[in-house]
Amino acid sequence: MENDELHRRFEALTTAHLTDGCIRARLQVRCAPAGTRSAVPGGRVAGRVLPARHVGSVDVFLEALSSAEAGDVLVVDNGGRLDESCVGDLVAIEAATAGAAGIVIWGLHRDSADLRALGLPVFSLGSIPTGPLSLTARPADALDSARVGPWEVTPADLVFGDDDGVVFVPAAEAGDVFRLAESIRDTERRQADLIRGGTTLREQVRFAEFLRARAENPALTFREHLRAVGGAIEE
Structure with a gap:
């Protein structure tokens, strides 16, 4: 790049977005x-x-x-x-x-x-x-x-x-990390706008549905649920 x-591209991102992008790309966060x-x-x-x-x-x-x-x-x-x-x-x-x-x-x-x-x-x-x-x-x-x-x-x-703070990203993986970070940023911005408009984050991520599903399957993690419904708040 x-x-x-x-x-x-970094002007429109934060280091938090990039670390989340690294996690999504299965890279070590440094x-x-x-x-x-x-x-x-x-x-x-x-x-x-x-x-x-x-x-x-x-x-x-x-x-x-x-x-x-x-x-x-x-x-x-x-x-x-x-x-x-x-x-x-x-x-x-x-x-x-x-x-x-x-x-x-x-x-x-x-x-x-x-x-x-x-x-x-x-x-x-x-x-x-x-x-x-x-x-x-x-x-x-x-x-x-x-x-x-x-x-x-x-x-x-x-x-x-x-x-x-400061984060390091392998140059060879930067394209993928940026793409994922930008996607996470856009999702979070939509979520923030919805919260301001009256739709709680719990409603957006269908938290009640997660609680019901976890009651049936205690091994279900919130991240697995988020991936299924398109949330991005944890990665």
């Missing part, structure tokens, strides 16, 4: 750890993963950005450290100048006011004033992949972020 189409948020209020990001593993020096970011394509998202692995920041205003400005769509950090950032002024979406676990506190040996594959929480991501992945 080209970057232009990627951004256009979210950044809870609490990963944009330093820029309302920040949204979408693009190909550009990985970099931080070991205490900015050079790894500069090298990664040297090969960046417009719309890539710098994904920084700092091991989830909460005692130091690894990205500040200079790296963010450099990323913006290189055409990056944003930055996602498994760790912390600093220079929050400058980041807000720049406007580049920078997602992290939060902020702290101090920069890197130590320098360790750089692995040979520092630009091949990045770990974000329990997940290892590579340039074969896409990353999306909004007010709910």
Whole structure:
């Protein structure tokens, strides 16, 4: 999926829609750890993963950005450290100048006011004033992949972020995930409109019918019922 189409379609979706699309597509849901948020209020990001593993020096970011394509998202692995920041205003400005769509950090950032002024979406676990506190040996594959929480991501992945957090989707599966996410979004919008118009969600999903069927078949799940009646609230 080209970057232009990627951004256009994500503009009408949320990360929640995409995670639901992953579930419907039988894909593993890979979210950044809870609490990963944009330093820029309302920040949204979408693009190909550009990985970099931080070991205490900015050079790894500069090298990664040297090969960046417009719309890539710098994904920084700092091991989830909460005692130091690894990205500040200079790296963010450099990323913006290189055409990056944003930055996602498994760790912390600093220079929050400058980041807000720049406007580049920078997602992290939060902020702290101090920069890197130590320098360790750089692995040979520092630009091949990045770990974000329990997940290892590579340039074969896409990353999306909004007010709910960050999710990673295999680029090869993005078309199916988007199609399913858009279908779920449309169903939920219709359901919300009906609720506002006086038709309760219980009526829409025929909840009384589900309760009767479950009384006869205790193994029946609500998700099975929803699939049968066309609901989408749980996936």
